[in-house]
Amino acid sequence: MHLLRSLLIVLAALMALPQMGAAQAVDPEVQRAEPDAATTTLEDILRRQEGLSSDDTAARRALTGVREPTESASDGPLGTLGGASDADLWRAFRFDEGEITTQARGPASNVIMQGGGQWWLELREGPVLHWGGYLLLGTMGLLALFYLIKGRIRIEGEKTGRRIQRFTGIERFGHWLIAGSFVILALTGLITLMGREFLIPVFGLELFSDIAIGSKWLHNNVSWAFMLGLIMVFVMWVAHNIPDLTDLKWIAKGGGIFTKGHPPAKKFNAGQKMIFWVVVIFGVSVSASGVALLFPFQITLFEPTFAHLNSWGVPSLIGMESFPTDLEPQEEMQFAQLWHAIVAFVMMAVIIAHIYIGTIGMEGAFDAMGQGDVEEQWAREHHSLWAEKKLSEGAGPTRGASGATPAE
Numbered sequence: 202m203h204l205l206r207s208l209l210i211v212l213a214a215l216m217a218l219p220q221m222g223a224a225q226a227v228d229p230e231v232q233r234a235e236p237d238a239a240t241t242t243l244e245d246i247l248r249r250q251e252g253l254s255s256d257d258t259a260a261r262r263a264l265t266g267v268r269e270p271t272e273s274a275s276d277g278p279l280g281t282l283g284g285a286s287d288a289d290l291w292r293a294f295r296f297d298e299g300e301i302t303t304q305a306r307g308p309a310s311n312v313i314m315q316g317g318g319q320w321w322l323e324l325r326e327g328p329v330l331h332w333g334g335y336l337l338l339g340t341m342g343l344l345a346l347f348y349l350i351k352g353r354i355r356i357e358g359e360k361t362g363r364r365i366q367r368f369t370g371i372e373r374f375g376h377w378l379i380a381g382s383f384v385i386l387a388l389t390g391l392i393t394l395m396g397r398e399f400l401i402p403v404f405g406l407e408l409f410s411d412i413a414i415g416s417k418w419l420h421n422n423v424s425w426a427f428m429l430g431l432i433m434v435f436v437m438w439v440a441h442n443i444p445d446l447t448d449l450k451w452i453a454k455g456g457g458i459f460t461k462g463h464p465p466a467k468k469f470n471a472g473q474k475m476i477f478w479v480v481v482i483f484g485v486s487v488s489a490s491g492v493a494l495l496f497p498f499q500i501t502l503f504e505p506t507f508a509h510l511n512s513w514g515v516p517s518l519i520g521m522e523s524f525p526t527d528l529e530p531q532e533e534m535q536f537a538q539l540w541h542a543i544v545a546f547v548m549m550a551v552i553i554a555h556i557y558i559g560t561i562g563m564e565g566a567f568d569a570m571g572q573g574d575v576e577e578q579w580a581r582e583h584h585s586l587w588a589e590k591k592l593s594e595g596a597g598p599t600r601g602a603s604g605a606t607p608a609e
């Protein structure tokens with residue numbers, strides 16, 4: 202009987218053991234103290250990461266043991282809170298409160314940390330990269346659809362075999378300078394933005410590194426050719442691109458795309474004028490932001506721009522209080538990069554459409570830039586007012602049916 206009682210006691214003790222173990226295990230949910238005002242909470246950290254302000258008042262600092270900004274985090278005396286911890290130091294860097302001196306004397310070298318970097322990186326690697334890509338693919342898709350439905354825009358009338366000069370040598374040089382450099386800039390720019398995501402998996406790290414270095418070199422240096430081409434194109438063609446009444450009529454008729462016959466146009470029709478002004482305005486903007494990126498921290502573009510936009514009340518139009526006007530040098534660069542990429546994407550989309558219409562989209566168009574002259578019938582159909590003027594001025598056809606310049 203005694204033995205049986207002893208056995209039962211041992212058995213009961215064994216059954217109770219796992220429960221005792223469970224009671225001793227630390228359950229993080231149950232055991233952790235409720236965060237009080239003296240604890241740096243996850244919410245605080247997340248808010249800081251998002252660039253939002255967390256409760257960093259003096260009262261809170263006193264509770265959390267954070268030193269006042271006036272107390273140097275690095276060399277203050279040992280107080281009741283002990284020496285400056287790593288957290289104190291990094292917090293001082295993060296909120297620009299430490300007395301930071303650096304040996305590097307370059308611009309922006311005394312900013313050790315700035316929260317905008319995370320926001321910028323996420324925007325650059327996320328929406329800018331992806332929506333930019335969709336914009337280009339969407340444009341190509343629409344053009345392919347247009348080609349499938351409408352086909353090539355042909356010269357409708359009988360070809361005359363006579364040709365009219367459309368662009369001089371210098372005009373074509375300026376065009377191909379801006380065109381060639383733009384294509385190189387677009388490709389190398391896309392490699393820089395998208396290479397990590399799309400090319401590293403294909404080429405591997407080593408090869409992509411070479412591609413990226415080459416791309417950057419080309420992009421930085423070819424930019425000057427683009428700017429020169431932009432100036433040339435602007436000077437040579439601005440007079441032909443001032444909007445006038447003919448353009449309204451051309452637009453009202455949808456450029457003749459959906460109707461029979463072509464609305465009258467001078468040297469450039471309204472569609473071409475739009476391309477011209479996109480190239481000029483966006484070209485200047487992409488160049489300005491590009492030069493700011495090329496010479497880091499030397500050019501301040503966004504602070505004054507935001508200040509102007511604020512004074513014109515623009516932020517309220519999009520439901521914002523105001524644009525930031527107290528930018529760290531790095532933030533200037535971040536805005537320059539984002540703007541550069543966004544403007545470049547819009548330009549690329551427009552230029553893809555331009556290249557389409559200048560090559561496979563329209564019969565006889567490429568000749569204008571290729572050899573400098575066009576079929577008289579093409580000129581009469583697409584630029585009737587310009588063709589009449591040219592012919593009446595006695596410019597006459599430059600070449601006969603054989604393509605040879607006629608004898609005087």
Ligand code: HEM
Binds near residue numbers: 434469472552559570
């Ligand atoms: C790379 C391929 C390109 C081709 C095949 C091409 C073709 C052409 C052609 C054929 C014209 C003359 C149109 C006419 O006679 O009415 C033209 C004009 C023009 N091109 Fe290009 N182009 C290219 C790239 C570019 C680029 C990259 C830019 C600027 C960034 C550009 C800017 C212009 C401008 C402003 C005009 C005058 C306005 C207009 O015709 O739209 N082109 N191009």
